[in-house]
Amino acid sequence: MADKGNARRPAGQDLGASSPDRIRNVVLVGPGGSGKTTLAETLLASAGALPRAGSVRDGTTVCDFDDAEHKHGRSISLSVAPVVHRQTKVNLVDTPGYADFVGDVRAGLRAADCALFVIAANDGVDDATKTLWRECADVGMPRAVVITKLDQARADYDGVLAQAQTAFGDKVMPLYVPERSSDGEVTSLTGLLDSGDGAYDELRGSLIEGVIEESEDETLMDRYLGGEEISSEVLTDDLETAVARATFFPVVPVCSVTGVGCAELLDLAVTGFPSPSEHPSPEVFTPAGATTEAIDCDPKGPLVAEVIKTTSDPYVGRLSLVRVFSGTLTSDQAVHVSGHFSSFFGAEQGHEDHDEDEKIGALSYVFGRTLVPAEAVVAGDLCAIGRLSRAETGDTLSSTDDPRVLRPWSMPEPLLPVAIQAASKADEDKLSQALGRLAAEDPSVRIENNAETHQLVIWSMGEAHAEVMIERLAERYSVNVEQVPFVVSLRETFSGPGKGHGRHVKxxxxxxxxxxxxxxxxxxxxxxxxxxxxxxVGGAVPRNFIPSVEKGVRAQMERGVRNGYPVVDLRVTLTDGKAHSVDSSDMAFQMAGGLALREAGAATTVTMLEPLDTVSVIVPDDLVGTIMSDLSSRRGRLLGTDKVGEDRTVIKAEVPQTELVRYAVDLRSATHGAGSFTRTFAHYEPMPEEVARQIEPRDHH
Known part of the structure; x- marks a missing residue:
């Protein structure tokens, strides 16, 4: 994340901000390949923050958090780069477009106050794009739509604009119109709010009506329809109101190759986007869980900040990207660190609650992987804190004498299990600590040490996410691991009565x-x-050895009698036995009890039980039949369907866990990223014998 010894102010810009009103936090959201990172670089270059567009890729400054970006050829984590435009600091927060990294998208939405929703003119609006739009809508994020790649061969600006209006509603309206040369190159933009060009009268009229429909001046529409000319100043003010309410979405075309549209987009960010003080702050609680009064984005208020992202750097160690919601952060300040995921979302999230005081290290503004020293960071701004050793992503930082807790943002549920084991003894010694650090950095990862299967499992968002986690173990923490087949926790049970004879004589x-x-x-x-x-009866087994038999039976039940899985739902009756006055012992009767249960299992039918989950799968309506058929092919029992919104359906079913191991990957492939699902444990039930016969016996050694 940080360039070693390269803490200079990009292109001479002063990245400090004295007031929240002079800050805009803007997150770039869009599907993979839409051009978000290139757009960010072009905006930086156009404002003079970079020497030229594209310098991000030659190492001059880097608009990403880690080197894995280059290896994978796409953004895989959240990154930040600020630009100063019209005396206003605009923090550009770039997010991944690939579905595996939706956790970073949600973190970026938490860090920002408005979103640039980026769509490529040569790709259009697909289901993955609609899914990301819903991510923004779910948190009420104000949005402007940016249509990029206008210079591409298959670019269709008008067609993509129409697709966006169909998909996202008629309040998606163009703020500018691209002007082209005779050879089709986009040369400039015409602003519709201040255009006198009669060719655009209809577009301009629709835009003005859309803006003033959101106006707080209820007389404005009547005055406009009555023929009054509404000033551009009034329209600009009402545009900001409309955008801030997340009910109106202006569209700006941008050509990242030539930079056309960049100045207009930055103008919109400064004049049309809400400042941090105009965007609602998260709910605030005490560490004990009591609700407190809402916080204001006031540099003089009580300190309340949040860790948006954590990462480890080979030069400076752990770095925490922080959004300050209230108060002012200063270097060497003592803060209270509160992490309360379990209180809000349950212990199964895998993040234990913690409260401790720490003294923060150096403060920095973040410019990609360059850190620029900062003395103080005011409410509304973003910064990095070095060596905040106990803070995890999602934790709250507050004053030590008045600790607060922000309600964490909703984390995506990791649904793809990847079982791993250390590659060597040296790796095993370091693995636990390294996994703990990964989980602290990325809440969309859950680490499970399964006591039943004795497997170490990384629950991830998908194959690419799991691959990155394993790479980070090796590259950041020098821990190499091997993937092993994931084991589902099965059970065994007796289907009928039986008898067993246990004889342990040596x-x-x-x-x-x-x-x-x-x-x-x-x-x-x-x-x-x-x-x-x-x-x-008759003391055939001395009283003091009867508990030994039970202990041996219980131990064998844990080891199983068929395939090595625990035996459940069983009554065992001790009917007879023999003992020796000298050679009988507690251990001998434990061994005999286990042998007796094994013989009973061999003499009768032992059924395998498998866990079933209740799954809820949300898919576009046109894929309902396909997904229902797929669930049935996985031995799923369909429970019903319900409509979700206008064009999606939730399918509920009970499905064996053994059939869900790769479902996160398979569903994404089948729905082109438009499907999602949740799962909760339902119960165990008998596994079909033809399936049970394929199970490999477990080795308890």
Missing amino acids: QSGGHGQYAVCDITVEPLPEGGGFEFVDKV
Whole structure:
């Protein structure tokens, strides 16, 4: 993230901001390949923050957080670069477009107050684009639409604009019209709010009506329809109101190759986008969970800031990208760090609640991978803090004498499991700490150490996400791992009654080992657990060894009797046995109890039980049939469907977990990124015998 020893102000710009009113936090959102990063670079170059467009790629300054960007050839993490335009600091927050990295998209939405929704003129609006639009809509993010790649061979500005209006509503309206030369090159933009060109009267009229429909002046529409000329100043003020309400979405065409449209886009950001003080702040609580009064974006208010992103750098260690919502951060300031994911979202998120005081290190403004020293950072601004060792992504920073907790933003649920093991003993010694750091950096990763399967599992958003996590283990933390097949936690149960005889007799000089026991087994109803019944008569098994038999039976139940999975829902009755006055022992009767259960399992039918999840799959209406058929092919039991919005349907089904291992990948492929699903454990039920016969026995060693 940081260039070693390269902490200079980009192109001589002063990146400090004295007031929230002089800050705009703008996140770039759009599908992969739409040109977000190139647009950010071009905006920086056009404002003089970079020597030229594209210098991001030669290492002069880098508009990304880590070197993996270059390896994968696409943005895979959130990055920040500020530009000063018209005495206003515009923090450009670039986000990945690939679905695996939606966690960084949501982090970027939290950091910003308005979004540039980027669509390529040669690609149009697909289902993945619609999904990202919903991500913005779900958090009420104000948006402007930027149509890029106007110079591409298949570019169709008018067609893509029409697609956007169809997909996102009639309040998506062009603010500018691209003007082309005789050979088709975009040479300039004409602004519709101040255009006197009669060729654009209809477009201009629709735009003005759309803007003043959001005006707080209820007389404005009547005056306009009555023929009054509305001043551009009034329209600009009402445009900001309309955009801030996330009910009106101006469209700006931009050509990143020539820079046409960049000045207009930055003007819109400064004059038409809400400042941090105009954008609602998150809910605030005390660490104990009590609601507190809302915070204002006031540099003189109580300190409340949030860690938007954490990453590790080989030169400066851990870096925390922070959004200041209230107060002012200063270097060497003592802060209270609060992490309360579990309180808001449940312990299954894998992030334990924590509260501690820390002294922050140096403050910096972030310019891609360059850090520019900062003395103080006011409310509304973004900065980086070095060596904040205990803070995780999503944590709140506040004053030590008045600690606060912000409600964290909603994190996506990682649904693709990848089982790993250390490549060597040296890797094993470092693996746990390295995984903990990865989870602290990226809340869309969940680390599971499964006590039943004894597997270490990285739950990720998809294959690309998992690949990046494994690469970071190797490159950042020098920990190499190997992927192994993921194991689902199955169960075994007896299908009918049976008998077992356990005999453990050994003579090896001195004291031997002697224990014999006879048991009967009976299945219990689902959820019946385990019962042990003593029906021994005449002291055939001495009283002090009866608990030993039970202990041995329980141990064998954990190890299984068919394929090595735990046995459940069983009653075991001890009916008879034999003991020796010298050679019998606790351990001998434990061994005999286990042997008796194994023999009972061999003498009767043992059924494999598999866990089923209730899944809710949301897909576009035209894919409902395809996805229902796919769920049925996975042995799913369909439970019903419901409409979601205008063009999507949720399909509910119960599906065996063994059929869901790669469902996150398969669903994305089948729906071209438009489908999503959630899963919750339902229950265990018998696995079909033809499936059970394919299970490899587990090795408990």
